[in-house]
Amino acid sequence: MKIFVGAILVLMSVFLGYAASGGHLPVLWQPFEFVIITGAATGAFIIGNPTSVLKGLPANLKRAISGSSYTKQDYLDLLILLFTIIKVVKSKGMLFLEPHVDNPHESSIFTKFPKFLKNEHALNFLCDYLRLLSMGSENPQQMEAIMEEELESFNQESHLTISAFYNMADGMPALGIVAAVLGVIHTMGSISQPPEILGKLIGGALVGTFLGVLLSYGFVGPIGNFIKTLHEGDRDYLNCLKTGINSYLNGFPPLIAVEYARKTIEPHNRPSFMELENAVSDIRDT
16 A cells, blocks of 8 residues: 555654654644644535535545556456447347346346446446447437546546645645644743743644644645546546447447557556457457
8 A cells, every 4th residue: 555655754754854853753742733733624625625525535535545546457357348248239239238237247248347347437337328329329429429528527526526635735734824823822821931841832833834734745735646646547447438339339340449449548557459359369259
């Protein structure tokens, strides 16, 4: 889990570097400064975002922690699935595919791709458009326009989540200043105390600014950026599906249709032509 490796490196670099330069680590232990910053940031996050973003927060954090992004094998499986579906439709007709689309979790076609079945958004995307095809909607231009609209809606929804994290990261340094100002107010109320006590109070107040900047640029911002990368991966995965479906609608044979879909995949995840050819060779012969 790279997020934990990164977090450990951030913390070690900051605190060990501070200690090695002669700083006193106990001064940084200011739990109430942390409560002020994180509590206020969480409240602002709730105020500033729609319910859909709040409900999707646990799933987005879980994905960020697990680091679940698409691999070359995931895309190869997707291309094999597209090839299988297009071949079945061309040889046996769309009506043969209807039971598989209506209940993909018990389908002899879809169950060969368990990871795809767990991808609810991609599964619904594919099945919805296969249902449209079974109902006679086979106009390539119209279908492509509808798929583009759906992808645009997906992008807008993703943008809300990404913006929520970026806004939270942008606000944390300012909330750190709030915590620091409260610490200064507390210090001014103890102005009659001896210098060693005032020094600790002033140091504790400044920790608020430090924590706000550290949490923003060391954690929340990078997590938001990684979630952005994950959502872009989802979009690219759906775009590959869209290209395969639309290539079928334009009358291309299965191998050409999935080859067009393969070309939309980013180079680091794109299976080679021979890898695809070898993967579908057994299906082509049936």
